[in-house]
Structure formats: C-alpha cells, structure tokens
Amino acid sequence: MTLLKSWVDSANNADTDFPLNNLPYGVFSVTDGDARCGVAIGDMILDMYAAEEQGVIDLTDEPLFDVPFWNELMEQGPAVWAALRARLTDLLAENATERGLVEPLLVPMADATLHMPLVVSEFTDFYAGRHHATNVGTMFRGAENALPPNWLHIPIGYNGRASSVVVSGTDVRRPWGQLKSPDHDKPAFLPCRRFDLELELGAIVGMASDGPISVDEADAAIFGYVLLNDWSARDIQAWEYQPLGPFQAKATATSVSPWIVTKAALEPFRTNTPEREFELLDHLKDTRPMLYDIDLSVTLAPAGKKASTIAETNYNQMYYSAAQQLAHHSTSGCPMNVGDLLGSGTISGPTKPERGSLLELSWGGKEPLTLDTGDTRTFLEDGDTLTLAGHAAGTGYRIGFGTCTGTILPALSDPYAR
Numbered sequence: 001m002t003l004l005k006s007w008v009d010s011a012n013n014a015d016t017d018f019p020l021n022n023l024p025y026g027v028f029s030v031t032d033g034d035a036r037c038g039v040a041i042g043d044m045i046l047d048m049y050a051a052e053e054q055g056v057i058d059l060t061d062e063p064l065f066d067v068p069f070w071n072e073l074m075e076q077g078p079a080v081w082a083a084l085r086a087r088l089t090d091l092l093a094e095n096a097t098e099r100g101l102v103e104p105l106l107v108p109m110a111d112a113t114l115h116m117p118l119v120v121s122e123f124t125d126f127y128a129g130r131h132h133a134t135n136v137g138t139m140f141r142g143a144e145n146a147l148p149p150n151w152l153h154i155p156i157g158y159n160g161r162a163s164s165v166v167v168s169g170t171d172v173r174r175p176w177g178q179l180k181s182p183d184h185d186k187p188a189f190l191p192c193r194r195f196d197l198e199l200e201l202g203a204i205v206g207m208a209s210d211g212p213i214s215v216d217e218a219d220a221a222i223f224g225y226v227l228l229n230d231w232s233a234r235d236i237q238a239w240e241y242q243p244l245g246p247f248q249a250k251a252t253a254t255s256v257s258p259w260i261v262t263k264a265a266l267e268p269f270r271t272n273t274p275e276r277e278f279e280l281l282d283h284l285k286d287t288r289p290m291l292y293d294i295d296l297s298v299t300l301a302p303a304g305k306k307a308s309t310i311a312e313t314n315y316n317q318m319y320y321s322a323a324q325q326l327a328h329h330s331t332s333g334c335p336m337n338v339g340d341l342l343g344s345g346t347i348s349g350p351t352k353p354e355r356g357s358l359l360e361l362s363w364g365g366k367e368p369l370t371l372d373t374g375d376t377r378t379f380l381e382d383g384d385t386l387t388l389a390g391h392a393a394g395t396g397y398r399i400g401f402g403t404c405t406g407t408i409l410p411a412l413s414d415p416y417a418r
C-alpha cells in the first residue's frame with residue numbers, strides 16, 4: 001500500500017498523521033458553534049454535519065450526523081462503515097469531480113476544539129501485555145509468581161467505568177485515597193503519592209452481541225482504535241487490589257485520543273500475536289493476524305518545560321489481540337454494546353526504554369528517570385503533561401492517531417470540603 005493522494009495538499013505530506021489512507025473520525029467545534037462529527041484530512045477537518053445536510057454524504061434514510069458522536073454510524077454496521085469510507089475516499093481523492101462541493105465544508109484543524117468522538121457505553125480494561133504483567137507481577141509478588149497461573153490462558157480484565165473516560169486535553173486531578181505503605185501499621189487517607197500513566201490502545205466495539213462470539217466475529221465487530229492513557233494510583237492500587245483487582249486506583253480518569261482510527265485504515269498493518277507456550281483453547285485461537293504494527297511513544301513535560309520521550313514501544317508486543325479480548329468478554333453471555341471501549345492493557349516491550357508506565361520505568365520508584373531537562377521522576381508530579389502518540393508506518397505515509405494528552409493538577413487540599 002502506498003500514499004493515496006488527495007487534493008488537500010497537507011494530506012500528502014509523508015509525516016502527516018491524517019493522509020487520505022487514514023480518514024479518522026472525531027467530533028469538533030469552532031468558536032461558539034455546536035460540536036459535530038468530523039473527519040480528519042491533513043490539517044483540515046471535513047464537517048460531516050454540513051456534508052450530510054447538503055447531500056454530499058447521503059448513506060441512509062435517517063440522518064447519521066445530526067448528533068455529536070459516531071455511535072449512530074457504528075450502529076449501521078460494517079456495510080455502511082465501508083460505504084462511508086469509500087464515499088469519503090472518492091470525495092477527497094486527487095482528481096475528485098466533486099471537489100467544489102467539498103472544499104467549503106473543510107475547517108482548519110488549528111481552529112477546532114476536539115471533543116469525545118463517541119458515547120462510551122461501558123469500559124473494560126485488560127492486562128494483556130506480557131512484559132508489563134511480568135514486570136508488575138515481579139514487583140508486587142516476586143519473580144517466581146510474576147504471571148498468575150491463568151495469565152497465559154485467558155486475557156485478564158476488569159469492568160471499569162465509562163463515566164471516568166475523558167477526551168485528550170482534559171486535566172487530571174491527583175486523587176486522594178486509602179493507602180498503606182508496608183512500613184506503616186495503619187492505613188491512611190492521603191493524596192496519591194504514586195500517580196502514574198499507562199500506555200494503552202483502546203478498541204471500540206461497533207456491533208452489539210448477546211452471547212458468545214468467536215474471535216473472527218469479534219474482529220468483525222471492532223469499529224476502530226484510539227490511544228488510551230489509563231491513569232493509575234499505584235499506592236491506592238497496592239493496598240486495594242486483592243482479591244478483586246483494581247478499583248479506586250483506576251477510577252480517577254482514563255484519557256482517549258480524539259480521533260478514532262478505523263480498523264479499515266489499519267488493515268495493511270496486521271501482524272500476528274506472539275508465539276505461545278500453551279496452546280489457547282479453540283474459542284480463543286487466532287485465525288489470522290489480529291494485532292497491528294503501531295509505533296507508540298510517551299513524552300513527559302514538567303510544568304513550563306520541554307517534553308522528554310520516556311517510552312517507545314509497539315502494539316505488536318501484546319499477548320492477546322482486541323478480538324481475543326472481546327471474544328473472551330462474551331463467553332459468559334455478557335452482552336456487548338455499540339460504543340463499548342476495551343483497553344488493551346499497558347503496552348511494554350522487552351527492554352527498559354519500551355516500558356509503558358512509570359511503575360516499570362522507575363522500577364517501583366527505586367530507579368528515578370532523568371529527563372532531558374535534568375529533572376528526575378519516579379512517579380508523576382503536579383503540572384506534568386503526558387502525551388501519548390502513535391502511528392502505523394507505511395511507505396511514504398502513515399496512519400496516525402494524533403496525540404492523547406493530559407496535565408496533572410494538584411490534589412484538592414480537602415476533598416470533603418463543601
């Protein structure tokens with residue numbers, strides 16, 4: 001696959017995240033206008049509300065873009081997803097005959113505010129990166145018990161909260177919580193001292209199901225992917241996580257990137273899950289490559305200072321694909337809904353610079369990181385801005401996710417003050 005050329009010049013730059021091959025879906029507003037659906041192309045956004053109202057996009061009897069979220073399009077199913085992508089590709093291609101109709105519907109991205117691209121129905125987060133699970137397990141339970149006995153057989157997850165999912169750019173306030181350090185004999189209610197990020201990819205379910213589905217059916221049901229930062233309070237987590245797993249440690253916020261990169265755009269970048277030491281049960285087996293080759297990075301900028309790259313890894317490091325996670329999620333008969341968001345789990349590679357959390361990068365706070373600015377970090381400090389970025393690299397083009405950022409606000413002085 002090579003670059004598909006567009007009449008939007010900025011979409012033809014080799015380093016744009018948003019060439020014609022990508023066409024990711026977001027929600028934007030300009031000045032005091034209403035939020036509406038848009039499609040990124042180069043440094044512009046195609047206004048889908050206006051495109052539909054003017055008949056340039058006309059896929060269904062009922063309008064799809066009179067609402068500021070993509071769930072209605074998702075509910076139409078894969079045939080309409082494909083028809084929309086084909087229509088957008090025609091309208092924006094180099095020699096498009098309808099350029100004159102489309103050009104007035106473009107808005108400069110620099111003038112736009114980006115919003116949540118979907119209504120998140122429910123949020124589930126997995127723990128499916130082998131290097132991450134091994135690192136964290138080693139710190140929490142020792143190298144001998146790093147991976148729990150089930151880990152190589154099922155993708156471990158927990159049911160999170162849709163209510164705490166926020167769009168990139170939303171500030172994140174350091175939480176308070178109950179913690180207990182091993183050198184204190186009593187728990188205390190304090191501001192989190194070990195606030196952390198988790199580099200993840202989120203899969204968005206685009207087709208509902210009601211009963212067990214196969215890995216192939218699960219793959220077909222996935223609409224697209226976003227960058228996802230699962231903010232984590234490690235000191236709260238260490239005290240609360242047994243026996244039911246994380247709860248308040250993961251409930252402050254989860255940030256997602258504003259652009260949904262469709263499964264269709266990522267198709268040329270499929271890759272296999274890794275070699276396994278135990279054969280998976282049949283209902284969880286891959287039938288074809290289900291992961292994607294997506295380069296990922298994390299930068300940290302202390303307040304008022306320049307950003308340093310603290311981690312670089314790839315989504316191909318996952319042990320389980322989103323399709324396997326979704327198939328496993330459905331095995332009990334759990335109904336899955338359009339707009340469900342599945343976090344991949346923290347993505348870490350085998351070497352230290354590939355670790356997708358500060359917990360791993362600073363090895364539980366024992367090995368502080370030195371940033372390019374000379375500042376050191378074990379965990380996040382107030383005012384730090386974290387930015388995730390990712391793209392799949394093609395020849396002369398890339399399928400980018402844009403960025404997913406968040407800045408840490410100080411804890412409230414008294415969380416119960418009224």
Ligand code: CA
Pocket residue numbers: 125126198200230343345346
């Ligand atoms: Ca997580």
